Amino acid sequence: xxxxxxxxxxxxxxxxxxxxxxxxxxxxxxxxxxxxxxxxxxxxxxxxxxxxxxxxxxxxxxxxxxxxxxxxxxxxxxxxxxxxxxxxxxxxxxxxxxxxxxxxxxxxxxxxxxxxxxxxxxxxxxxxxxxxxxxxxxxxxxxxxxxxxxxxxxxxxxxxxxxxxxxxxxxxxxxxxxxxxxxxxxxxxxxxxxxxxxxxxxxxxxxxxxxxxxxxxxxxxxxxxxxxxxxxxxxxxxxxxxxxxxxxxxxxxxxxxxxxxxxxxxxxxxxxxxxxxxxxxxxxxxxxxxxxxxxxxxxxxxxxxxxxxxxxxxxxxxxxxxxxxxxxxxxxxxxxxxxxxxxxxxxxxxxxxxxxxxxxxxxxxxxxxxxxxxxxxxxxxxxxxxxxxxxxxxxxxxxxxxxxxxxxxxxxxxxxxxxxxxxxxxxxxxxxxxxxxxxxxxxxxxxxxxxxxxxxxxxxxxxxxxxxxxxxxxxxxxxxx
Amino acid sequence: xxxxxxxxxxxxxxxxxxxxxxxxxxxxxxxxxxxxxxxxxxxxxxxxxxxxxxxxxxxxxxxxxxxxxxxxxxxxxxxxxxxxxxxxxxxxxxxxxxxxxxxxxxxxxxxxxxxxxxxxxxxxxxxxxxxxxxxxxxxxxxxxxxxxxxxxxxxxxxxxxxxxxxxxxxxxxxxxxxxxxxxxxxxxxxxxxxxxxxxxxxxxxxxxxxxxxxxxxxxxxxxxxxxxxxxxxxxxxxxxxxxxxxxxxxxxxxxxxxxxxxxxxxxxxxxxxxxxxxxxxxxxxxxxxxxxxxxxxxxxxxxxxxxxxxxxxxxxxxxxxxxxxxxxxxxxxxxxxxxxxxxxxxxxxxxxxxxxxxxxxxxxxxxxxxxxxxxxxxxxxxxxxxxxxxxxxxxxxxxxxxxxxxxxxx
Numbered sequence: 003x004x005x006x007x008x009x010x011x012x013x014x015x016x017x018x019x020x021x022x023x024x025x026x027x028x029x030x031x032x033x034x035x036x037x038x039x040x041x042x043x044x045x046x047x048x049x050x051x052x053x054x055x056x057x058x059x060x061x062x063x064x065x066x067x068x069x070x071x072x073x074x075x076x077x078x079x080x081x082x083x084x085x086x087x088x089x090x091x092x093x094x095x096x097x098x099x100x101x102x103x104x105x106x107x108x109x110x111x112x113x114x115x116x117x118x119x120x121x122x123x124x125x126x127x128x129x130x131x132x133x134x135x136x137x138x139x140x141x142x143x144x145x146x147x148x149x150x151x152x153x154x155x156x157x158x159x160x161x162x163x164x165x166x167x168x169x170x171x172x173x174x175x176x177x178x179x180x181x182x183x184x185x186x187x188x189x190x191x192x193x194x195x196x197x198x199x200x201x202x203x204x205x206x207x208x209x210x211x212x213x214x215x216x217x218x219x220x221x222x223x224x225x226x227x228x229x230x231x232x233x234x235x236x237x238x239x240x241x242x243x244x245x246x247x248x249x250x251x252x253x254x255x256x257x258x259x260x261x262x263x264x265x266x267x268x269x270x271x272x273x274x275x276x277x278x279x280x281x282x283x284x285x286x287x288x289x290x291x292x293x294x295x296x297x298x299x300x301x302x303x304x305x306x307x308x309x310x311x312x313x314x315x316x317x318x319x320x321x322x323x324x325x326x327x328x329x330x331x332x333x334x335x336x337x338x339x340x341x342x343x344x345x346x347x348x349x350x351x352x353x354x355x356x357x358x359x360x361x362x363x364x365x366x367x368x369x370x371x372x373x374x375x376x377x378x379x380x381x382x383x384x385x386x387x388x389x390x391x392x393x394x395x396x397x398x399x400x401x402x403x404x405x406x407x408x409x410x411x412x413x414x415x416x417x418x419x420x421x422x423x424x425x426x427x428x429x430x431x432x433x434x435x436x437x438x439x440x441x442x443x444x445x446x447x448x449x450x451x452x453x454x455x456x457x458x459x460x461x462x463x464x465x466x467x468x469x470x471x472x473x474x475x476x477x478x479x480x481x482x483x
Numbered sequence: 484x485x486x487x488x489x490x491x492x493x494x495x496x497x498x499x500x501x502x503x504x505x506x507x508x509x510x511x512x513x514x515x516x517x518x519x520x521x522x523x524x525x526x527x528x529x530x531x532x533x534x535x536x537x538x539x540x541x542x543x544x545x546x547x548x549x550x551x552x553x554x555x556x557x558x559x560x561x562x563x564x565x566x567x568x569x570x571x572x573x574x575x576x577x578x579x580x581x582x583x584x585x586x587x588x589x590x591x592x593x594x595x596x597x598x599x600x601x602x603x604x605x606x607x608x609x610x611x612x613x614x615x616x617x618x619x620x621x622x623x624x625x626x627x628x629x630x631x632x633x634x635x636x637x638x639x640x641x642x643x644x645x646x647x648x649x650x651x652x653x654x655x656x657x658x659x660x661x662x663x664x665x666x667x668x669x670x671x672x673x674x675x676x677x678x679x680x681x682x683x684x685x686x687x688x689x690x691x692x693x694x695x696x697x698x699x700x701x702x703x704x705x706x707x708x709x710x711x712x713x714x715x716x717x718x719x720x721x722x723x724x725x726x727x728x729x730x731x732x733x734x735x736x737x738x739x740x741x742x743x744x745x746x747x748x749x750x751x752x753x754x755x756x757x758x759x760x761x762x763x764x765x766x767x768x769x770x771x772x773x774x775x776x777x778x779x780x781x782x783x784x785x786x787x788x789x790x791x792x793x794x795x796x797x798x799x800x801x802x803x804x805x806x807x808x809x810x811x812x813x814x815x816x817x818x819x820x821x822x823x824x825x826x827x828x829x830x831x832x833x834x835x836x837x838x839x840x841x842x843x844x845x846x847x848x849x850x851x852x853x854x855x856x857x858x859x860x861x862x863x864x865x866x867x868x869x870x871x872x873x874x875x876x877x878x879x880x881x882x883x884x885x886x887x888x889x890x891x892x893x
């Protein structure tokens with residue numbers, strides 16, 4: 003046997019082993035795909051809304067305890083929780099315990115199927131709930147807040163989750179690293195195929211981003227810290243002139259490379275000691291919430307709002323603006339006729355806040371019969387994104403909605419008639435109208451199925467030759483493309 | 484025997500094979516150069532290489548025009564090679580307990596292709612005198628490589644990673660031992676390779692590689708045994724500098740070099756005129772056969788018979804520079820045009836001994852080049868160019884058009 007033939011024989015098995023994707027091959031053989039499952043035995047990781055599988059990741063252990071607000075790391079597109087392992091090591095080295103550091107792989111972990119913001123929100127909701135529930139049970143007192151450190155797509159996923167699930171009061175600090183808060187060129191309108199949903203969402207100037215940023219970019223009691231390149235060269239997702247796309251108005255923004263003369267790229271930024279040092283400093287700036295304190299609640303007394311805790315303050319804004327830490331706090335907030343106020347109460351001493359809630363001024367209000375809500379176009383299967391208009395039978399009512407699968411409350415995103423709702427993914431839209439006197443319409447629940455699978459099914463070669471051929475589409479939605 | 488040299492000049496221009504060790508370049512954005520660590524997934528690439536070869540390097544490094552002076556100027560061998568590449572990047576050992584491999588992605592690549600090559604008419608006509616066809620089309624050899632990325636390191640504005648791989652060439656390509664031109668090579672190679680990618684200031688990418696190509700033997704050498712049977716190993720090296728003007732426009736400059744380690748050997752030389760005996764009055768003047776032989780009153784025709792060898796050359800070597808531009812389209816496609824210009828080289832040449840006889844099959848028992856055969860009355864020595872990828876070194880530029888497509892774009 004010649005030496006080249008011998009080496010060839012050695013190489014061929016390796017080639018054969020590598021070419022089929024492991025994630026595809028092993029399940030067909032009845033074998034479990036190895037994954038990162040660094041969780042304690044009594045913790046059951048939640049299911050990913052996209053893959054339907056338990057989310058891989060890490061968090062907690064049997065020995066350590068919760069001494070600080072737990073940190074949940076949210077990864078970006080095409081990677082998974084293991085992306086955060088170097089970051090976890092840094093935090094552990096800085097004194098965090100394993101109980102305080104969590105990450106979940108919510109998506110496909112491959113360029114084969116892209117993750118999208120809308121489709122990842124339910125997984126994040128499950129992740130946060132599972133961490134809070136597990137640690138509350140373990141600690142014996144409620145864990146009410148988490149800190150979140152997110153990267154890239156994870157940044158906009160978190161912001162959409164905060165908005166859709168009205169979870170601002172549950173997040174003490176939010177650190178967003180290199181997120182496409184104002185779009186990225188790679189999601190431009192000529193992007194195609196598997197990244198279609200993400201491209202619709204994150205294209206610069208997209209209606210989805212406008213929807214996300216409308217009313218204020220840093221709402222709620224959450225503290226925001228955005229860290230990014232800023233130089234325009236190191237992070238290829240944000241070249242000039244979009245180098246400040248990740249910055250948020252009202253947040254603490256750090257264009258790290260620009261300000262420090264560094265060259266950390268997109269994947270480096272959340273994993274380097276140099277950049278994690280200011281992240282850690284930001285997380286440590288505020289004191290820990292009092293463990294046995296209760297969050298303040300909003301109370302409506304006639305045409306005024308106040309908190310049930312005298313020392314708490316109200317943070318309010320009118321007409322679709324979202325209140326944030328920058329607004330002037332008040333003890334009492336008067337409701338104005340014909341206007342919608344968005345408010346939350348925060349207690350500086352306990353470090354806790356109420357959920358965001360909305361109220362309409364009721365002075366002079368005359369109920370207009372039975373309250374109902376309608377949408378146009380109706381739910382259904384569409385190839386392209388839809389601009390959905392919601393109409394309440396009572397024009398004095400305001401409309402709130404969710405696209406995350408959760409039921410809307412008054413603090414859910416506010417629908418504005420001048421800005422139709424942009425639906426660009428297979429999702430469930432739930433909306434409710436609320437009158438100034440607090441009556442609620444029956445919930446409107448509509449399923450919109452917008453996916454590449456639908457497009458592919460509609461345009462098969464067979465159907466192009468013979469349009470009468472039935473469309474082979476059963477609403478799979480599975481890949482979220 | 485310049486008439487044989489003339490022939491072999493044409494044969495020396497066989498397809499400039501483009502092995503797996505292709506010159507590096509931007510695969511697609513973001514930040515994904517040839518040897519950089521890439522997101523897990525599958526990538527595809529098509530490359531079209533066009534060349535009109537009208538010069539080759541001789542064994543002294545000189546440039547020799549195709550067929551001159553026996554073929555009018557303008558003769559060439561035209562070649563086109565379409566390569567199709569599939570690249571898989573992932574980690575088979577991810578989240579397992581396998582040390583090192585679990586933290587370093589692996590990759591595998593398959594490269595197949597289709598080649599077309601055709602000689603211009605004068606060269607083709609010369610070839611026909613030796614029973615050769617004028618062109619060759621068909622599948623090329625198959626390349627398969629696997630490897631892994633090393634860790635990424637950063638030193639200020641410099642980011643760096645390495646890559647280890649081994650490429651196997653399986654000789655499945657079109658190959659006819661009697662043909663003048665072949666797309667395939669008929670010998671297997673295995674090429675361990677070290678490579679690196681460095682990125683400086685987010686704008687300058689440097690890809691470099693060093694490889695040792697172990698060449699197997701060719702038991703059926705092409706066209707009268709003028710392609711080597713025992714092929715020397717090669718050392719390959721290249722470096723490529725890519726400058727990013729914007730997210731969509733790039734340009735690069737490259738340099739590549741290869742050199743054989745030791746000589747090639749030719750054991751089965753049999754190249755000869757198809758129609759014999761040869762008439763002196765039709766061949767002597769045109770082809771420069773010695774006057775003593777041509778003026779001999781004893782012969783009105785004669786036969787030639789080569790001695791099969793072994794012969795050896797001085798090895799081959801080539802240096803090339805390249806320049807190209809890239810346009811990134813829709814974040815999933817890279818269009819590239821690149822010109823490659825040989826700047827120096829050395830081709831394979833051997834001195835073949837021919838017995839001149841009055842009868843066919845004349846060489847007698849002495850087949851060791853130690854003297855005139857029993858039935859031969861003279862000997863001539865012809866300096867022949869080696870043919871095929873292992874021996875011929877083109878001195879002509881070629882154009883490379885590259886189309887990189889990512890099924891699943893970021």
